[in-house]
Amino acid sequence: MPHEISTPVSRRSFIQHTMIGAAGMGLGLTAMGQRERRKLGVALIGLGGYSTGQLGPALRETKFCELRGVVTGDAAKGRRWARDYGFPESSVYHYDTMAAIADNPEIDIVYSVTPPGLHLRDVLAGAVAGKHVICEKPMAVSVEECDQMIAACEAAGVQLSLGYRLHFHPYHQQVKTFAAEQAWGGPIKMSGGFGYRMGSAWEWRVDKALAGGGQLMNTGIYVIQSALMAKGEMMPVAVTAHEPPKTRPEYFNEVEETINFTLEWADGSRLEGTSSGVQGSNDFEAVAPDHRVRMAPAYSYDRLRMELDREPQPPLDGFFQQAAQMDAFAASLLNGQQTILPGAMGRRDMQIITAIYEASRTGKRVTLT
Known part of the structure; x- marks a missing residue:
């Protein structure tokens, strides 16, 4: 049976689709915001180029989460981030001490922004601390490591999401x-x-x-x-x-x-x-x-x-992919929904x-x- 040929997507219809899609993304966020809620706190694990150039600036634009801590091997850099982003220096952690994030109620999400070979360490630490986790791409260096991450987050009752920013463009x-x-x-x-x-x-x-x-x-x-x-x-x-x-x-x-x-x-x-x-x-x-x-x-x-x-x-131009990505995850948590990037x-x-x-x-x- 021949299929029906659709008409080309026009500039006007694309604009309408984009506006509808953006509104659709926002509906869940707007519904979530009908009553006053605090923003969810994010801690970045790793302060390399992607955190510095993209995620940090994005967290100045997000509506439902904000930066409340960092994990770094450079204490001086961590203190600069604390001053620049307005969180206490007590929320600057070293890789060896990030287990203490468990005692920080201001941090709800940890975001692993280290090289892939270190993602397993970061995700397991986040799960043990009882924090939700975003893991930058690629998720791990093997399927077996992915399995360990998924099992740890399921056992801890926290969500694991991925840093796939383009899903929101x-x-x-x-x-x-x-x-x-x-x-x-x-x-x-x-x-x-x-x-x-x-x-x-x-x-x-x-x-x-x-x-x-x-x-x-x-x-x-x-x-x-x-x-x-x-x-x-x-x-x-x-x-x-x-x-x-x-x-x-x-x-x-x-x-x-x-x-x-x-x-x-x-x-x-x-x-x-x-x-x-x-x-x-x-x-x-x-x-x-x-x-x-x-x-x-x-x-x-x-x-x-x-x-x-x-x-x-x-x-x-000017669409902040990382801000949309992190806000979508925060909204799913606040709404009691599952992330679309599990x-x-x-x-x-x-x-x-x-x-x-x-x-x-x-x-x-x-x-x-």
């Missing part, structure tokens, strides 16, 4: 809406890449023990997430992958430099993805019988651009990443369940 929400409404009209041909030329100085992203892998863990996960959003979070059935010869083997001596991968779904949908530490890319495209979506840039913190059915969509999602993504590495190592197609 209206462009990516449009992709999710097409999936939810089964509006693609058939299998989707997808392509995407995220990479940049890394410098020559050592950083944790080329240390396998800390990073768990190379750019697949760091940037490729965004491409995987885009495809999963387009497929309604449906697990692919198989992956293939390969690594081109390294151009900087002295620098990428523990992790991959570039990796190309293919995800396959049972209905014939496919993703051709890439991530790299030497080649620049920042794009995602999904082509199906009824709709075509292209985003470039697709994964940046701001100034994303989108075409729907070849029609440029209005810029949404630990099970991070575990699934680690399964896919593990399969990609196996396919690259063996040169064989790897099936997924």
